[in-house]
Amino acid sequence: MLKLTFLGTSAGVPTKQRNVTALAIECMNPHSSGVQQGSRQQNNQSKKSRPWVLIDCGEGTQQQLLHTKLSLHQLAAICITHVHGDHCYGLPGLLASAAMSGRREPLTLIAPKAIATLLDAIIVTTELYLPFALNFVAIEEVLAEQGDTNKVNISLSDQHQLDIDITPLSHRVASHAFGITQTISRRILNTDKLVADGIPASALWGKLQQGEDVTTEGNRQLRSVDYVDNEIQRTRVVVAGDNDTPNLLSKAVINADLLVHEATYTHEVLTKIHAKNPDYDPMHSSAHVVGTFAQKMNLKNIILTHFSARYQGFDNPNSKTPNMAHIRLDAESVYEGNLWLAADFDQYMVDGAIESASNQEGSQKDNCVQYIGSARSD
Ligand SMILES: [Zn+2]
Numbered sequence: 533m534l535k536l537t538f539l540g541t542s543a544g545v546p547t548k549q550r551n552v553t554a555l556a557i558e559c560m561n562p563h564s565s566g567v568q569q570g571s572r573q574q575n576n577q578s579k580k581s582r583p584w585v586l587i588d589c590g591e592g593t594q595q596q597l598l599h600t601k602l603s604l605h606q607l608a609a610i611c612i613t614h615v616h617g618d619h620c621y622g623l624p625g626l627l628a629s630a631a632m633s634g635r636r637e638p639l640t641l642i643a644p645k646a647i648a649t650l651l652d653a654i655i656v657t658t659e660l661y662l663p664f665a666l667n668f669v670a671i672e673e674v675l676a677e678q679g680d681t682n683k684v685n686i687s688l689s690d691q692h693q694l695d696i697d698i699t700p701l702s703h704r705v706a707s708h709a710f711g712i713t714q715t716i717s718r719r720i721l722n723t724d725k726l727v728a729d730g731i732p733a734s735a736l737w738g739k740l741q742q743g744e745d746v747t748t749e750g751n752r753q754l755r756s757v758d759y760v761d762n763e764i765q766r767t768r769v770v771v772a773g774d775n776d777t778p779n780l781l782s783k784a785v786i787n788a789d790l791l792v793h794e795a796t797y798t799h800e801v802l803t804k805i806h807a808k809n810p811d812y813d814p815m816h817s818s819a820h821v822v823g824t825f826a827q828k829m830n831l832k833n834i835i836l837t838h839f840s841a842r843y844q845g846f847d848n849p850n851s852k853t854p855n856m857a858h859i860r861l862d863a864e865s866v867y868e869g870n871l872w873l874a875a876d877f878d879q880y881m882v883d884g885a886i887e888s889a890s891n892q893e894g895s896q897k898d899n900c901v902q903y904i905g906s907a908r909s910d
Pocket residue numbers: 543544553616618619774838
């Protein structure tokens with residue numbers, strides 16, 4: 533389960549209602565505490581053990597975080613899609629604040645090489661000291677590797693993994709999408725079968741659940757595979773940076789539960805911008821072009837974000853003032869799936885399919901993406 537919190541949804545410049553781009557993705561593991569014995573009961577994961585990933589870090593992102601319950605101590609990785617300031621100018625300040633708040637755990641930073649140059653310059657010129665290791669992963673180097681290795685694995689625990697893969701996009705500078713795949717595995721002990729086979733609850737049950745074959749006091753050999761079902765839940769979200777060609781994501785969105793993509797303008801406005809100044813192409817998407825792609829790929833869920841400051845937050849199709857209704861209708865004219873337009877502090881829960889030996893197809897949930905309210909706690 534991945535919980536998304538939009539920290540900034542404006543393009544280029546902030547507005548009173550929207551900050552520039554940043555998105556927090558919390559990695560929820562409902563089974564992270566307590567031994568499961570066949571029950572599907574969900575334990576509440578303690579907040580402390582909820583690592584999260586930050587995608588892009590526009591200026592003021594740390595200020596936005598103050599209005600949420602997210603802590604820089606739980607931040608596992610930062611991914612920067614591209615070097616434009618509305619996606620990265622908040623990075624030095626956020627890292628400095630993490631240092632001042634006593635963070636000591638290493639932090640992974642996946643970003644274009646130029647971001648390392650930017651940080652090095654700031655570290656030298658402002659005498660910034662980071663008391664934690666910054667594990668810098670250059671996107672260019674990840675993409676240069678061949679095959680299945682062009683993803684970054686972040687191990688959160690034995691049974692909780694995060695894979696981040698990268699897809700190059702089309703924009704005025706090199707821009708990228710991050711595919712975030714969370715895998716939660718757990719072994720479910722078939723207690724009904726154990727009882728039916730006359731094996732009473734004992735420490736042996738725990739060993740079987742851990743994958744060990746055991747011998748009972750009565751000298752019976754029990755194989756773990758006969759009593760344990762391995763269940764895997766995969767949740768995949770694709771978050772695109774600035775991009776004028778959603779078709780580049782055709783491969784990345786296969787099996788994705790959700791696509792988060794920019795929709796800076798409506799088709800009409802984008803056409804006018806192109807006509808007015810043929811020498812300058814902002815290389816952004818309209819809601820229409822993202823909707824067309826999502827419909828073609830049969831995507832069930834998309835969230836649009838990164839709206840031009842000209843669009844007001846209200847939803848009124850009859851208003852002459854550009855507003856969310858115009859973006860929404862632009863996408864809805866071509867897309868029939870679930871569509872949301874992000875606002876700052878909006879939270880969504882994404883709950884991927886569960887596969888097990890008895891259900892190898894995986895059970896895709898109809899409503900695997902749900903809007904759950906605002907993260908703003910004040
Ligand atoms: Zn941007």
